[in-house]
């Protein structure tokens with residue numbers, strides 16, 4: 137570990153405070169000047185920014201405060217590096233100094249978390265205090281973990297450059313147009329629900345937040361007409377615009393040369409040491425239904441009805457929908473008759489099918505609360521809420537490990553990584569307090585974004601006899617008003633559970649690479665380009681380094697990529713430059729897995745962390761889990777399936793039948809379609825939650 141004496145720390149602290157103050161003054165000037173550094177609300181990029189919305193002003197203040205501390209540490213680290221002439225390799229080793237708490241940089245540490253000495257029966261909303269020795273592990277507003285140290289040009293925060301000649305890497309948009317095409321190659325085995333549940337899960341455990349101005353205004357990095365990037369002297373420091381080549385086959389038609397991109401907010405490292413930049417996860421890392429309840433008590437409080445343990449709903453002529461949000465910026469329109477919803481996650485309205493899943497889980501919470509109240513009339517609202525929440529979290533964990541994950545990574549990996557749930561009444565003893573449960577940066581910035589490749593650009597909506605509508609998905613991004621149509625909810629659930637997903641490959645729908653978030657505009661933004669740029673923003677190392685990490689040999693030539701090699705050669709100077717997200721998509725897939733080896737292992741590792749690093753994981757035994765279930769309850773919980781949750785929470789207007797496994801195509805491999813009342817889609821018997829039942 138590299139040590140700094142008190143004098144040096146005093147100097148770097150003064151430098152970083154002065155530079156941060158300068159930055160803030162510059163930001164304030166940018167905001168008040170007539171320069172176009174604030175993003176127009178009508179642009180597609182503004183909807184991209186909607187994904188980074190904080191919950192309210194207090195939430196924004198807390199997020200910006202913590203991110204500001206982390207930025208100060210990054211600046212101090214640069215100053216320290218310069219004074220000590222440290223190399224990038226030395227910086228990569230991470231720890232540059234013991235805990236800074238008692239040094240002049242002490243005020244940059246994240247606020248301390250205090251836990252009760254007796255562990256609470258119900259997990260905390262913010263994810264903190266799961267592990268008493270590391271109370272912040274898995275908590276919201278903390279950094280992502282890393283599988284490998286980052287690759288930053290300056291060892292601290294500047295985006296990486298080519299390993300070959302130190303030149304800037306090719307434009308992500310150039311890579312996107314060179315490598316990806318819009319073709320439909322369907323998967324024969326799995327339904328669109330894998331895509332939609334996958335996105336729901338991504339939001340359940342991760343949210344990176346784009347930098348904004350201190351008052352929450354969105355940062356613009358391009359000229360308002362998109363003709364060029366803003367001059368670096370007149371733009372926010374977090375700008376990292378994507379340059380669009382002049383001959384771009386699509387954006388060229390609209391004279392667009394610049395796509396907005398703003399770097400993610402940072403978070404101070406857990407041990408409060410100096411070192412390279414770490415990105416913030418805004419939500420709790422655990423699978424704890426934060427998408428339903430939020431990640432702060434304030435947020436949860438606004439979602440609860442405080443009656444019978446239930447969540448607030450919007451009664452739309454007898455159907456319970458999510459409550460309508462008070463955030464007037466959350467959707468494209470808030471007109472009379474439209475809808476824009478509130479839930480535990482600020483991205484709920486991003487896709488209509490995402491809003492559908494949020495609605496299903498909100499309804500399931502209320503269904504559980506009603507049933508528990510019937511069985512235990514003396515329980516208070518608080519008790520009913522907490523018990524229903526605990527059951528819902530367990531149900532989501534069961535669906536993830538029993539149905540979703542095997543569909544993505546295959547049975548073989550489930551076995552290899554010991555990810556299968558225990559059976560029947562058995563407890564698990566696999567909790568290991570040395571495992572850091574946090575989401576890894578590689579998982580959220582690359583591997584789990586495999587899901588963007590399986591998105592279908594169209595949603596086919598069927599009536600009782602024929603197809604009624606084909607929806608081009610950009611039309612239902614941040615515009616979920618169709619949810620108010622009487623038949624829509626059941627119809628779209630049928631679509632999700634019967635239509636196939638696309639293969640994980642080099643095919644991306646134009647809906648994502650040309651028209652995403654376009655709203656009324658002729659063009660939108662390119663998600664593939666954003667993914668590549670985000671990887672560089674977060675300092676994710678190139679693909680080859682992760683091959684080595686998972687025990688594969690490094691590629692030494694583009695030919696090693698097979699037929700894709702030729703296209704890769706056009707946009708990368710070296711095989712060691714290929715971005716992780718790109719290389720991962722082009723991999724050969726192991727039998728039964730949707731993704732290649734590298735993505736498979738990164739995803740499997742993540743779900744090991746979320747299971748064996750979570751004290752409250754539903755199947756942990758009583759000596760480990762303060763909120764343990766009884767053996768009878770465990771047996772019931774393990775019966776849960778996504779089909780059961782859908783059956784119990786659809787509108788019941790058009791949907792009365794489901795395949796046994798909703799993630800698999802109906803009829804394939806014995807996945808019969810049965811009545812929702814069938815025993816083949818078992819129910820959990822909540823009688824085992826009746827107090828003093830015998």
Ligand code: HEM
Pocket residue numbers: 184187330331332333334335338342343344345486487579580581584585586587588591609652663666667670
């Ligand atoms: C129509 C469907 C989808 C849309 C429109 C969409 C859009 C987006 C956007 C705009 C971002 C932020 C990009 C950035 O600036 O870095 C993002 C991030 C992400 N997406 Fe998707 N996505 C979709 C589906 C999925 C699916 C199916 C999965 C996984 C199975 C997924 C996983 C992720 C993950 C892990 C992130 C990073 C989250 C974070 O750290 O904040 N997405 N997506």
